[in-house]
Each structure stands twice: as structure tokens, then as C-alpha cells.
Amino acid sequence: MRPTTLRTAGGVLALAALVTAAGCADRGAVSEDAADYPSKDITLVVPYQAGGASDLAARTLAEQLEQELGTSIIVENRTGGAGSVGLQHLASAPADGYTIGYLPVETVMLGFQGYEVDPADYDLIGQMVSVPATVAVPADSPYETLGDLVEAAEKEPGKITVSNSGAGSIWEATTAALGEATGTEFKPVPFDGGAPAVTAAIGGEVDAVIAGISETAPAHADGQLRVLAVFDEQPSESLPGVPTAAEEGVDVVMGGWGGIGAPAGLPDGVKQALEEAFEVAASSEEFTAIITDSGSIPVNVPADEFASFVQSETQRFEGLLSDRG
């Protein structure tokens, strides 16, 4: 080895030693007092892949939370098992406030689909996004209203095909709920993701699609799809003139949502600090602007309200998903 190479190697070695020393320092932290929380980096577990809608919501909120809490938040994507891998990882992390996670609607569904996920394993901090379900038909479809579609299904139960983003998804559950509420049956056709499901409807492969508003609204605006109804309490700004399902006589309110949670058993002080930071972060202009632009609806539901919402959702999915199991 020539002297220059040796010197370079020595330099790299020194750098490595430095990095090691710096890295070890923050690991040395001992048991935490709620008063000085947070005193080190916080990890935010996202149970889905980087780049998706959930990831976007989580990362955007993390940026705002960082400013509020005055510490770095490292977003960690733990994917797999329809989200259950990341959710289980979160549930088994120490309840010290240094591991928090993104909780999607699947948190209350997976338990009824053969995964070991229980919403009771989490302390809820707050809900920040909502993605109401929509039902849409191809632009040249004969069905002009939700009533037309239901009527067609009543004529031939189980013949009207409705695409969704995947087996076991909230959108497939919405299809089942729509059938149950109207006393008929639609045939769900699961695809690999929301975009292919919407494409199938644009291309006329299926009679209709049930997907999140962020996925159908752009195609509606372009005239490729016709959204018949939004499964929400009020009409959406991004779909002017489109009624809610209730206005069309179908009492179904359903959709995806996302919030922040932590492993159950947080110290009170830590939980309060997180809740306060969440409230500011979720109502920040930056957060609401990015979420609105992405087509979802930013909300800011405080912990106690979120907890009772999760409870009612759990009961509802127990009824909806267990019948078919």
C-alpha cells in the first residue's frame, strides 16, 4: 500500500471513529423524565412504503412535529403484511414516546382479517387525515346517479362489478357496506392498488369503482370518470356538484383515515406533550396545504375524540368483516 492510500485509509478510519463516538453518545441516554421530553430523536413508524399517500401524510406531519418538539423525527417505513408488520413493531416498542407511529384505518380492520393487530395496543394522539370513499363510473356509463347503479344491482344482484384497490381494503369493505345498506349485492373486483382499479373503470373494464376521493377526483375533473357519490357527511370541495351518499338515500359514511399513535402506556406528561405538539402541527398551514393538494382532507381530531372514533370504527368493522369471514 502506498503512503497516500494509507493516509486516506487513516482519514476514513478517523472519520468512522468520530461517527461511532457521536452515534454512541445519543444511545447512552438513560430513563426519561417526562419533564425533559423529548431529549433525543423520535422514530415515527409508517407501516407502508415510502412515497405513498400514508407516507406523505406522515412525513409532512413529522416535519411540523419536529419544529414543535424541537427534536429530529426519523420516519421509518416498516412494510409488509398489509401494514401489520409495522403496526406490530409499533405495539411492541417501549412506551416512552420515542417511538410513535402512523395509524391507518387498517389498524381497526386487520384484527378481523386474520392479522394480530389490536387497536387497544396503542395510545392515540390524534387524527390528521381523512379520505372519504367515492363511487365512480366510466364517463360513458349509463348510470347517472347512485340510485341508477343500485337499481341495476337490484335487477341482477352480484353482477355489477366494482373494482377496488385490493382484497381486504377499506374500499372493498365499502363495497360490501354499500350492498348491505341497499339490500343488494355488488361484485367486488380487487386490483393491485388504487390506480389500476381506477384505470379499470376509466377503460370500462368494470361497471364502477370505489376508491378514495384523492384517486377519483382528478379523473372526474378530466372527464374520464363520473363520481356518483361521496361517502361522507358533507359534499367535498374537490368534487363540486357531487352529492353525498346520504343525499342519494344510501346512509353509508366510510373512508380511509390516518392518525398518530404510540405504544399503549405512555407516561401522562409525554402523552400530553405529544398531543399538544400534534394539535399545532396538524393545523399548521404547511401541513393542511400539502394534504389538500394531494387530494385528501386534513383534519385535526384531538386524542379523546379520536379514541372514541376508533372504538366505533372497530365495532363497525367487526360487524362488516366478521360476517363474511
Place this chain on the structure above:
Amino acid sequence: MAAARPSAPLRELVPALAGAAVAVGALVLAAQVPEKTGLTSFSPRWWPEALAYVLLGLSVLHAALALLRPRATAELPDPASRTGALRLTAMLLAVLGYGVLWYFVDFRVSTPVLLAALVHLGGGRGWKALLVFPAVVTAVLYLLFGVLLKVPL
């Protein structure tokens, strides 16, 4: 001709047997897949079962061809050596040990240990091979993944 290469058909029987074993295993496991009566027209079992039968058929065909029409394979892979087999086993054990070690010790400590062990098993000797090289590689990995990509190592 066949007598001149007695090992060829026997060697070819191994993949046939392995294929058949996988196929039978898949059939047994597929029979345990739960079936729900739902709105769908196909059971989740039919695709894997169909594939398993195809694999089984191909395995039998391959065994028959190997026995009936033994052909010398054009390119035999290089023969394995005893030291090679031992070395591979030792390296795999080292990697397994690393998996355990990583769980308890920080990445920046466990990785140089593994690297030194692998280099040593591979035949590298001397302080440059056993100390500098592991440290440099670990530093590169840590900087790229731990610092730049923020992967929790």
C-alpha cells in the same frame, strides 16, 4: 455410451427428486389453505395446485428422460472442493452469528467483527485485511445508509 458416464443420470435424478418433493409439499400445504364461500368463483387453492401438478409432471418427465436418454451435459459446473464446502459453511455460520450479534450490539461494532471473520475465513491475513478493511467498509456503509439514507441500522 450410457455406461461410460454412470454418474450423469444419477446426477440428473437429484433435481427431478427435488422438484417432485417441492410439488408434493405444495400439494399438501395447498390442501390446508382455508376456503371461504364468498362471491368469487375460484378457490384460492386451484392456482398453486395446478402449478404443483405441472411441476410434478415435469419432474417425472425429467427423471424418465435422464434414465432413458442419458446425455452428457455439455457444461458440468466446476467440482466443489472439501475446503470450499467447509469454508462456505463457516461463512454462513458467521453470518448467522452476525444476525444474533447485531440484535444486541450496535451496527458499527458488529459489522467490522463479521467482516474480519469473513476475510479471515476467505484466507486474508495481516492487520490491513483484518482491521483496516473492515473499518473502511463499515464506515462507507454507515455513511451511505445510516447517515445519508437514514436507514435505522
Place this chain on the structure above:
Amino acid sequence: MSPLVEGFGSLLDPTVLLCIAAGAVLGMLVGAFPGITATMAVALASGFTLSLDPLPGLAVLLTIYVSANFGDRVPAILVNTPGTPASIATTFDGYALAKQGRAGLALTASAFASAIGTFAGLLLLMFAAIPLSRLALQFGPAEMFALVAFGLTMMVGISGGQIVKGLMAGALGLLLGAVGRDPITGDPRFTFGVLELSDGIPFIAAIIGLFGIAEVFDQILTHRTGSGPAPITQFGRWFPRRSDWRVMVKPLLVGSGVGGVVGVVPATGGDIAGILAWDQARRVSKHPEKFGKGSLEGITAADTASNATLGGSTTTSLALGIPGDSVMAVMIGSMIVWGIQPGPSLFTNNPELVYSIAGIMIVATLLALGLSLLRMRSVAKLLDLPRHFLWTVILIFCMVGTYAVNNSVFDVGVMLAFGLVGLFLRRFSVPAGPVVLGLLLGKLAESNLRRALEIGGPSNILTSPLAMAILTVSLLALLLPPLRAAWRRRRTAGAAAPTR
């Protein structure tokens, strides 16, 4: 013409050029690293770029996308490990060339083929986006199933002459592809209660194991001190000669065509296109027997096609708002946040943006090509390392890279297990390519077939002209070669008879 001038002109902004440069270096790096894919790099980068203006932000993301598809060729050629799935087919001939001491030619030819492929794809984007996107909409489940069935016929082609063993390997791959939750009913299959398996076998871990790790294991197993083949230190000549270029013309055309079409079809990308083009080029080649044993035509076709998909999938993404592949899915997310709504209206409302995007990709391609040609000599030096260093470096890089994909130790275990499976296949001369093809296409084949049948029964497939045409072509592709061979035998026999 003015949107074209305006679109290209906006690239002269130094910030944009700086972003392209940064993206190119980053993209080459992540591409060359086994495990980290362009999707992952773009997803992580999109976290930073959201705070930029749309054009510089797009410049970073698109350049990573393009240059990762140059970087991933390097480990595929040098150490038989695809840097990203898009370079699976590169290993078929690239590594064989490298073993013959022609790594230099393989690397440069691959870089040129990748660049030409990207340009061919971009031509589609600039001049045929709207009509092509209509084609993409034609691909419903029935047509997708037909396309996948066509893909499955390639198993024969990549069996390296061992047809029965190749088909066995293919069936194994398809079976492994059935691991995970049923795509239609959601029931778990072969998951043994392991959560990580419910989404199927992690694909990237499996290919790294089957190609790169299996190669290292095999070398360790057969290595003898002081003997055996020397490591690849001979790189041969670097630049293709005129005679090489003449050989490369046909595969360049085949690759561009295949890549363009596969790119336009939603949800299919460079991995499938590379294998498909490799097999098509073999069919039309004068020297099909050289494919898989170090054919310049093979590597050219594979790399042209996998990069031609870039333009094709960008076309679909921009013209329809449907992601053409997984990278574009991430990119569409960023674009929407920037207030750019991909879809047909983009081409009428902001045509200059489409040209800017094409322009960024052109500059990125040139830069990546330049970087590839400049850097190669130093990267290739890696192989001068003594064996024990090389093995260790490949093992640890593959392990950490695979871990980083999902932050999952389980994936690393899968990679090592597939390394052993690959070693077994090698020891018994079973081709590994069909296993990968099976894994790649298994889920697509089953889910699209069942989806098509759910929607309209068998008639859904039988009444689709496009699906039936593709299925007929697949059948011909399977039957023609043996029929032609038989016919040729008869003709030579017939020609021989009268002279008797």
C-alpha cells in the same frame, strides 16, 4: 413549436442543471447498490424535493430515475448481481462477457444501449403520447393476462437449452409467486403464519440471492488456493468497434420496440421488458446459440429495452395519470402536491411542461452516459481485489442493501436462503432465469386471469381481440421453433433423397 422551445428553454436555469447533476450522481450510486431501487431512492428524495419548485424538484427525481437505470448495470455485469430488478436480463450476457475478459466492452456497450433505449422511449413521450396512452387503457385484466402468458413463453428461451429443467424452474418460480395472501380473496397461502410472507416473497431479496449471492457461494465452494480461474482483471477493449455496432443494430431496434410497448402498459417495467427483449432478440438473431454465453446482442437488447420503458411509462403516467411503473407512482404523488395534475389535460394546458420533462430526461441520459463511461475504469478496479475481499464486500453490501429495502432482517434471511437455492440450481445445471421469471409473473398471471374471469367469465378473454391476438402470438412463439426445425430436417432429408 413554441411550447417545445419554451419547455427546453426553462432547463437553462442553473438551479435546474445543478439539480440534474446532483440527481445523476445519486441515481448512479443507488442504482449500482444492490437492493436499493430507483423507487426507493425517488421516494426518499421526494421528501426533500417537495420544498423545491416543481421544475428543480422534478429534475432531481427524474434524473435519479434515469441514472439509476445506468448504475444498476455495473454490478450486473461485474458480479452477476442486478443493481435493481431492471438489470436482471443484463446479467444473462453481461456477466458471461465479463468472465470472458470482455467486461470493458460489456460496460460501454451496455451504457450506449441504455442511452439509446432511453432516447427511443423519450421520442414516444414527445411525439406519440396521446395515442399511446389510449393503448394503455386497452389493457384490462384479460389483455394483461394475455401479455403475461406471452411473457411465460420466454421460459423456454431462457432455459439455455435445458428445456425440461427450465420449465421445472419456471414452475417452481410460479409456485413461489403464489406465496402470500390470495390476490382476490385475501386468504393466506403458504405463509406459515409469518407476517412478512403475507405480501409474498420479497422479490428484490430473492433475485439478489439467486444471482449475486449464489455466484459468491459457488465461487467459495469451488475455489482452490493457487488454482482455478483468476478473478476478472482483464477488461479487454472498452469501446465498441464498427463491427460491434453493426451487430448491435438489430437488438437496438428490437429493444426499443419491446421496451416502448412494455413501458406504456401500466404496472410493467424494465425488469419484464429486459427479459422479453432479450428473448425476442435471440429469436431474430443469426447467432441465437451465443445468447446467455456472452452475446453482445443479448446485453444490447436487454439494456435498450429496460431503458426504453422509462419514456413509455412516463408517457402513460403523464397522459393518463396512471403510474406506468412503481417509480412513476411515487413521482405522480409529488407532482400532485406541486399542483401538476397528470392526465390528458396536461398535454393541452401545459405542453411546455411535457417538453421540460423530456428535456430533463435527455440531459440526465447524456450525463449518466458520460458518468458511466468516465467512471467505469475505477469501478471495474473493484474486481482487482483479492477474492476474500471481493466475497466479503459483495456479501455485506447485498445484506445491508437488502435490509434497507424494508428495514427487515427477514428479507436478508430470504436473500441468503435464495442464495442457497441458487447454489443448488447451479450445481445441478438448472437455469435460474425461469425461477425469476416465474416469481416476477406468477402473481400477475394468477391475479389478472382470475380478475378477468370474475369480471366476465371466459368470454371476457375470448372476446377481446387484443388478448386473443397476443395469445395467438404466444402460441406461435412456442410452436414455431420446433416446427421450423422439424420442417428443416425434412427438407434436408428430402433434398438428400433424390441424389441417392
